[in-house]
Amino acid sequence: MxxxxxxxxxxxxxxxxxxxxxxxxxxxxxxxxxxxxxxxxxxxxxxxxxxxxxxxxxxxxxxxxxxxxxxxxxxxxxxxxxxRQQQAVKQNLAALRDDPKDPVLGNPDGDITVVEFFDYQCGYCKHVAPGLQQEVKADGRIRMVMKEFPILGPASIVGAKAALAAKRQGKYQAFHWAMMQNKAPLDDKTIYAIAAGVGLDLDKLKADMADPAIEKQLSDNYDLAEKLDIRGTPAFVIGDQLVPGALPMEQFRQMVKQARQG
Incomplete structure (x- = not known):
């Protein structure tokens, strides 16, 4: 002392x-x-x-x-x-921002990239989702990279695989926001009902979900989260700043502004 x-x-x-x-x-x-x-x-x-x-x-x-x-x-x-986390972010910016397998929401040519690690059973993720959707749309210049990070059980894994498979049918965005709006307990039946509701071909969806490449993509996301010491959801990388937890939209806007200035 x-x-x-x-x-x-x-x-x-x-x-x-x-x-x-x-x-x-x-x-x-x-x-x-x-x-x-x-x-x-x-x-x-x-x-x-x-x-x-x-x-x-x-x-x-x-x-x-x-x-x-x-x-x-x-x-x-x-x-x-x-x-240590911020240093890890800087060392892994390419994996965070530029993996062509990752779904991208918002403006794919935006001037600022925001990365979100999330889980479809995460209550905090669902809580921030409406504001996030509105903010990304209103801003118009945010490129939103979505890192499927299913850590809350088997249903989360099925949901993440379905989302990545939905990307192959060009319907990731519709499926993602529908999953975030879902209030019912998540299980296979609910996931496929949501998929059908946004117009996905279920036979193709299930075949694509079984592709080892999708399993590998989730494994890569787990590895990246471990490097960044991300232990929960949601977690955001805004510019080159790691921010764990459910961000109030005012703080989100401020951090996007600071990233642009930086």
């Missing part, structure tokens, strides 16, 4: 106290003070007991120090995680 949180001590104990503080900081995952990282003579049992007693008593009297240290650790870990 930072030395400013430690009580005044006798000079003879200062070096040992710094070492103990360094060890305590290390146990919390915090950086040790530079002075404490230097070689320090071994403590005799009496000195060790005195130092441990000082720290014990101080922490009992000031437990907020531990709370502050843990909070600081969480902040550092979060910042490190975000930095």
């Amino acid at each position: 930072p030395s400013r949180f430690l009580p005044p001590v006798a000079p003879a104990l200062a070096g040992g106290l710094m070492l103990a503080a360094a060890l305590l900081a290390g146990s919390l995952g915090l950086a040790a003070p530079a002075a404490a990282q230097q070689s320090t003579p071994a403590l005799d049992p009496g000195q060790k007991a005195a130092i441990e007693g000082l720290i014990h008593d101080y922490l009992l009297a000031h437990p907020e120090v531990i709370v502050e240290a843990v909070q600081k650790l969480k902040e550092r870990q979060q910042a490190a995680d975000e930095a």
Whole structure:
């Protein structure tokens, strides 16, 4: 913990106290003070007991120090995680934006690319879908790359395969938005009913769903999500910024604007 949180001590104990503080900081995952990282003579049992007693008593009297240290650790870990994710995004931009197998909504020649990882059984995905559809249409310059990421069970996988197969009949967009509007529990019967409702040839759809290439595409999406440490849906990449979770449309618009300016 930072030395400013430690009580005044006798000079003879200062070096040992710094070492103990360094060890305590290390146990919390915090950086040790530079002075404490230097070689320090071994403590005799009496000195060790005195130092441990000082720290014990101080922490009992000031437990907020531990709370502050843990909070600081969480902040550092979060910042490190975000930095790693953003670096991974930059290293995988081609796979995110330019895979010709991915369905594209909005303007295919748009000036900004937004990528969405989603699942047809994800309530948050369905919650943002109407606003997203409206925003993409109203903007007119957003290229929306859809990454099928079925992580919520077998029905999600069937739905994702059906969507990718629908792309081969030129009806991905109609099927996608119909699936997002569906409120019933998702199962094979519901999926095929939705497919029939948007005019898909079901025999061809089922044959295409069995194509190993579609299974490979989903596997590639899983691998890409793992590289980016995406663990849930929805997750967006706007420009080169990864944003997990259901975005309010005002934030979505602002991030699109910033990506354009960037």
